Amino acid sequence: MRWWSYIRFWISAHNHHGVHSPFVYRLITEGLYPKLDFKGSASDLLFLKTIRYFHPAIQNTQALPERLKQETQKLSNDKTEHSTWQLWYWRQPQSHLPSWEAHSKKDTILYVHAPYASKTTEQVWKDLKLQQQVRITVDFYYGVLVFFRDDQEKQHFRIRPRNKSPKDFALFPVPTDS
Template sequence: MLYQQIEYIKFLLKSSNQHGVHSPFVYQLVTKCFYKKTDHNFWNSFLKIRYHLLDNKKSIKVTDFGSGSKVFKNDEREVSKIAKVAGISNKKAKLLIRLVHFFQPKSVLEIGTSLGLGTSAIKIGNNNTKITTLEGCSETSTIAQELFIKNNFKSIDVHSGDFKETLPKAVINNKFDFIYFDGNHTKKATLEYFETCLQTINNNSVWVFDDIYWSKEMKETWLEIKAHPKVTVTVDVFYFGIVFLRNEQAKEHFKIRV
């Protein structure tokens, strides 16, 4: 927590708003998406789903293939507590909804379904998108699938199991317009996901990395991703790192307060 607080202060000192952006593409993203209010109906739909999970007192056994929880001390966890502690925050959900609504991706890959809150934000942002979402824990993904059925969300394929097995299968012969990386928060795993997903890109692909300042290791991961030759533009909003792989863009990196 202290590490993140220090990094946030550094971020505030180096970041800017739309007035510090000289790229027309990023300027439009900031003014038409970042600083636009989240649609009222979209947000009410998301809150309804969040409250449903917060009311779920069922306990499940969580299988964690990642770096583990900083809060939970055992694998028996109440759904409501997972939603409260580990679910996507309201601030992140609002921006994720706006990003998806702005770019209108036809196909989305999500690495890390959890209870389905992030997936729901994506679906709310563009109900017509087809989502492939991967979750390591079968019991967690069962809760997510029940959530999708309850809210009549169509075209969501949930795959359970270790990402080492499910991700290579998910990317075969697939092109994704939008990928949300919210899985294993370790450097080795995140860079492996990054490399594996490169085969899915098109010129308009948008990649969103969650918690890029979660740890020193994740910050190092973000710096390596920024330096990759296929990455042209990145936008750091502190809690998300957004990557673009547009051939026509000069390589530029932005830190934007949202």
Template sequence: MYNIRYGLSYLRHRFLANNRHGIHSPFVYKLIDTVIYDYTAQKVYRDIKETCRKQHSDKSVINTLPLKFYRLLYRFAVYFKPQTILLADTEDYITAFVIKQANPEAQGISSSTSGTRQADMILADALKQNPASYLEKVMPSVHDDTVLIFTNIHRNAATKQSWEQLKLNQQVRVTIDLYFIGMVFFKPGMSREDFRVRY
């Protein structure tokens, strides 16, 4: 029943979500067109798949996430070129590997020092970190161009509710809901908008 509910929730998301042609924000449209919908095969994807295979027996789903998420995360890291990365889960070796492949010069920031250093990209699992609460916790590390990514935002009622609460934060300018993940942007010049994108 749990998987059925999750599957139905995903179908509902796809029905309500937009593709690139339903997006009026130039920033979000470009992100969708050049990164999210870039299905070009890349050699590094084989390395990512092999790393996932070694960590998990089920190659199609890694920690409740589809394998395509890690390919997308790689493209995000190439696109945004983050120099400082904050991983909420320091034992998430797959995500760390993907980021390093995309940007070998990126430096990791530990949670204990996050209040004194700014992060260009922050990644957290909504199943382990309440999105609304975690946002408040990491705000000292957020700057105008920080990208905050939560995985599993629709995994259960609690994660969905917290994701909706996060969107009410006055510091948040734009959110993008890709179902498996949610992206948060803080650029002051951007119009306040929330997007559901079909992926």
């Protein structure tokens, strides 16, 4: 269990009041904090709330676990075809670091599943943040949203899960691939 990495994360993270970017503040308060009727991991819930907020075209549905494919279809609607957003799901951050140059346009979102699950995945996540085309990251510990918005300065936000504290770690474990 990577409880120490969670404690380190918690100490440096903020809630939505500590966010000074209007884009990220709206994402958190209007998109990610409102409840969604779904029983699953916190990582899966974050991914689905991102879909609900942006209505993106999901680019790599073959990478999605079956339960997310079903929920994604439920959330998809007419708004998706009119959206300019694209969403990529990266479930295996321990694998090689992909080159995002081909996909890194303004309306692209990369969702990184479980970036702190192991030391290896944490290092891959740190390397991804350093890539020049990565402009904004919103880190929730159990999942990260990466934006390639070239019109914004490079910023990294660590956001505490709503209504959680370090003592709740047993209820809020690091996601696994099972």
